[in-house]
Amino acid sequence: MSALILALDTTSREEALRIASLTADHLDAIKIGYPLVLGAGLSIAGEIAALGVPVIADFKVADIPNTNTLICDQVFAAGCSAVICHAFPGGDSLEACVASAHAHGGECFVVCEMSHPGGAEWFSGGVAERFSGMAVTAGADGIIAPATRPARVAALREIIGTKKIYSPGVGAQGAAPEDVKALVDGVIVGRAIYGAADPSAAAREYRDRCR
Ligand code: 3DU
Numbered sequence: 001m002s003a004l005i006l007a008l009d010t011t012s013r014e015e016a017l018r019i020a021s022l023t024a025d026h027l028d029a030i031k032i033g034y035p036l037v038l039g040a041g042l043s044i045a046g047e048i049a050a051l052g053v054p055v056i057a058d059f060k061v062a063d064i065p066n067t068n069t070l071i072c073d074q075v076f077a078a079g080c081s082a083v084i085c086h087a088f089p090g091g092d093s094l095e096a097c098v099a100s101a102h103a104h105g106g107e108c109f110v111v112c113e114m115s116h117p118g119g120a121e122w123f124s125g126g127v128a129e130r131f132s133g134m135a136v137t138a139g140a141d142g143i144i145a146p147a148t149r150p151a152r153v154a155a156l157r158e159i160i161g162t163k164k165i166y167s168p169g170v171g172a173q174g175a176a177p178e179d180v181k182a183l184v185d186g187v188i189v190g191r192a193i194y195g196a197a198d199p200s201a202a203a204r205e206y207r208d209r210c211r
Helices: 013-026 034-040 044-049 065-077 091-103 119-123 127-138 150-160 199-210
Strands: 003-007 029-033 055-061 082-086 107-111 142-144 164-170 186-189
Touching (some): 003 013, 013 044, 029 044, 034 055, 044 055, 065 082, 082 091, 091 107, 091 127, 127 150, 150 164
Parallel strands (some): 142 164
């Protein structure tokens, strides 16, 4: 059983709020990122949160510690409950994101292995394992790991123990909730819900399949 997180990658405020309103009842969280925030502004985070669904900011934050702090502080001030950051800038950069998240009562998730085919080029061979270890050391709340490679999710679970795993790649990228729902805490679905003819029905179906 896993939570269902909608990746709301529409670029207009009106469309985002329409889909969020239609689907919120079936979701555990909504993930927003550059497509929506560059199109609609960061204030969209608070507008979505006002619907009663937690908002995860997927900015894949990857800078020096001071800049990471400035970015994350903005994210949480805007009403987000969690932020997603990269591990490759180093442990100090990661710790800055975790500190900002926890200072605001929020959570920090670390990208450990990406779900697209190119993700296998860089994250295999021990890098994802190393990033997962960094997430543990930095006190992060969880990691992002690929539903498209369940065996890799299982391997990273060994490293992070009971920390959360949120897993993208379900739907448009080819994975199914059933591939990973026993391994992860949350399944991330974007186009298969927000691009469906009936987003509410699609969200309900994915929620049922995650249970
Ligand atoms: O492929 P979908 O439309 O279901 O969207 C997946 C979302 O998850 C999208 O926002 C993408 O940027 C994000 N994501 C990945 O797909 C893969 C990762 O490794 C990390 C984040």
